Amino acid sequence: MLGSSRLTMEASNPALKSPPSPLRADVLGVIASLTQQMWPGIPVVPTMSTGATDSRFLRNAGIATYGVSGIFTEPSDARAHGLDERVAIPRLYDGREFMYRMVKQFAQ
Structure with a gap:
């Protein structure tokens, strides 16, 4: 069946693109300050998660969203x-x- 012209596939739930949230100094400042209070010497490093999230819906509505x-x-x-x-x-x-x-x- 694979390779057959009779077999078709389509995405039932296509990916929803969304803009990235900006790295705001006021947001990162609060996170960094609390991190130093609780765990001195631990740096705060922004990363991109490979996991799934619903934040794309908020970002598409213009609401910056962060996972902490x-x-x-x-x-x-x-x-x-x-x-x-x-x-x-x-x-x-x-x-x-x-x-x-x-x-x-x-x-x-």
């Missing part, structure tokens, strides 16, 4: 989305505290 996580894992213990996915409890609480402080600062 205060949860650290050891590279040797990376188990995201695996059968044994886990996060150490102290790191989960640290991440929650980071997010709480970040939202509080942005809300002021």
